Amino acid sequence: MASRREEIEAGRLRVLLLDECHLLWGDTIGYVWGRTDQEITIPIINERDKQTYYGAVDDLDKKLFLKTYDTANSKNTIDYLSYLLKESPNQKLLILWDGASYHRSKEIQNFLASINQGLPQEQWKIHVHRFAPNCPSQNPIEDIWLQAKTWVRRFCALIPTFSHLKWMFEWFIKNTTFDFISLQMYGAFSKIKY
Secondary structure, three states: OHHHHHHHHOOOEEEEEEEEEEEEHHHHHOOOOOOOOOOOOOOOOOOOOEEEEEEEEEOOOOOEEEEEEOOOOHHHHHHHHHHHHHHOOOOEEEEEEOOOHHHOOHHHHHHHHHHOOOOOHHHOOEEEEEOOOOOHHHOOHHHHHHHHHHHHHOOHHHOOOHHHHHHHHHHHHHOOOOOOHHHHOOOOOOOOOO
């Protein structure tokens, strides 16, 4: 990203760290105690009570773009990328994400090819780069999901329905300023030109 610093500081390139989160009714259970040498399984009684969130955090201003979907797949990923383009007028996007199969699908490749069609690589509307395989610590949005889930777990006894759980999860994300070390790992770029 250092090589693209001028574009980022000028606001022509928005760097977004993207991930999906699956909120389940069983997420309110939180933590359990058990032997460290044995796996503990927590049954989820109603798997239909789930909500998928797509989220992308802006590396520069830390703004979080949150959108709900019924599941994570290529179709919804394309819809979310289109949403991010609309939210970023006059900006190119650099998307950093994991290697989920729907991030690498033929549909996504075709979408990116159509968005960037005929443009030289330095003018592409969307560039994507993958994090290292099996390394969620590289994506700071994982910490945001964890903080939100941890927050709703504190109120598990007071949450009567899954609708309430979703509302609390979304409220926390929309009303919290996230500021932790992992959000600084890709470099801080000053908005002020010297």
